[in-house]
Amino acid sequence: MSSVFASQQRWLMAQAGLGLHYGGIDGEPPGFYARRFVDYVLKHEIASHNTALSFIQEMLAYRYMRHLPDSPDKRLRPIEPTEAAVEQLAKWFYIHLMVLDSLDGSQRIATFVERPELVAVLQPTVASRIIASDRVRHPGETFDLFTWANSGGVIMDYLISRIGTMDPTAARMDIGPISFSEICERFLISRTHVKRLMSKASAMGSVGWVGSPGKSHFWLSRGFIQEYWDYQAEKFAIIGNVWEETVGAQPEPAPTEQQRLTSAAL
Numbered sequence: 001m002s003s004v005f006a007s008q009q010r011w012l013m014a015q016a017g018l019g020l021h022y023g024g025i026d027g028e029p030p031g032f033y034a035r036r037f038v039d040y041v042l043k044h045e046i047a048s049h050n051t052a053l054s055f056i057q058e059m060l061a062y063r064y065m066r067h068l069p070d071s072p073d074k075r076l077r078p079i080e081p082t083e084a085a086v087e088q089l090a091k092w093f094y095i096h097l098m099v100l101d102s103l104d105g106s107q108r109i110a111t112f113v114e115r116p117e118l119v120a121v122l123q124p125t126v127a128s129r130i131i132a133s134d135r136v137r138h139p140g141e142t143f144d145l146f147t148w149a150n151s152g153g154v155i156m157d158y159l160i161s162r163i164g165t166m167d168p169t170a171a172r173m174d175i176g177p178i179s180f181s182e183i184c185e186r187f188l189i190s191r192t193h194v195k196r197l198m199s200k201a202s203a204m205g206s207v208g209w210v211g212s213p214g215k216s217h218f219w220l221s222r223g224f225i226q227e228y229w230d231y232q233a234e235k236f237a238i239i240g241n242v243w244e245e246t247v248g249a250q251p252e253p254a255p256t257e258q259q260r261l262t263s264a265a266l
Contacts, residue, residue: 004062006154006187008137008147012046013055015127017065018089021080023124030124032065032079044131059085090119096239108243118247125242135234140227142206149197151189158183159207159220160228172219174210 005011019025021032026040034056041052056079059065064085068078081089097108112118130136138144146156162175180198184191201207206224210217 004058004064006151007149008153009047009051010055011153012044012131012137013041013052014059015123015130016040016044016046017056017059018081018085019124019127019131022120023127025124025128033076034079046131086119089123090116093119093122093239096236097243100236100240100243108247111247121246122239122242125246126239129238129242130235133234133238136231136238139231139234140223142201142204142221142224143227143231145200145204145206146197150193151187152197154187155183155189155194155197156228158186159218160225163220163225168222171222172208173222173225174217174219176217178218180214 005014016025017032017037020030020037020040022030024030026036026043028036034053037056038049038052041047042049046052047055056065060067060079063082065079066082068080094109094112097112100106101108143156146152159175159178162178163173164175167173180191180194183189183194198207201224206221208219209215210219
């Protein structure tokens with residue numbers, strides 16, 4: 001599934017389709033139809049007409065979507081996400097809510113687990129705001145290079161995940177040796193594609209080798225990392241705000257015994 005949604009275009013189309021299904025983010029009653037989906041994708045400049053139709057056929061083939069068996073209007077064939085797709089969407093929300101909890105000590109995850117229906121409640125607003133956010137869709141040139149290429153998104157995530165201790169003042173971050181062969185095997189992409197993507201990023205001054213190409217450590221520029229940071233910050237802010245608007249503000253975590261003693265002493 002990560003390969004299927006490894007470009008931003010596919011990810012945005014998935015968000016759009018689910019948003020139409022759960023919340024009618026185009027202003028109409030909830031429901032997913034091919035023509036309606038294509039119109040929304042074109043309006044928001046996510047993909048072309050043919051790409052949007054191909055995406056639907058691919059999702060049906062992978063069994064992440066299916067046609068509803070009975071339709072009152074034979075001219076329209078409503079489509080819905082399968083259980084496998086909904087499960088992955090729930091995992092996506094779970095991971096993001098877990099990170100938000102780790103930042104402010106709240107208990108969103110506990111509420112989310114107790115109320116699985118929140119997936120359908122949260123998703124439409126999150127999707128519409130992500131699609132409308134230029135900071136999520138275009139945080140910078142290097143980010144765009146990776147995230148709009150086939151499987152480029154997972155390659156970018158892989159590179160960022162290799163950062164150890166972060167020095168925000170450093171012009172470059174050494175992420176150690178990387179193997180193109182390992183990347184190709186891991187993400188099921190061709191070596192030619194990886195080399196072409198890295199070459200373009202290198203020409204932009206965003207990535208490179210410390211010494212001999214392929215035989216030394218690899219580095220990422222501060223600007224590239226900042227673009228990724230900005231994207232993640234905006235995405236998490238959207239999810240956090242939608243959660244607060246939908247479920248409510250999170251209560252302050254209860255003070256520890258040590259905090260109570262310190263407050264009493266003061």
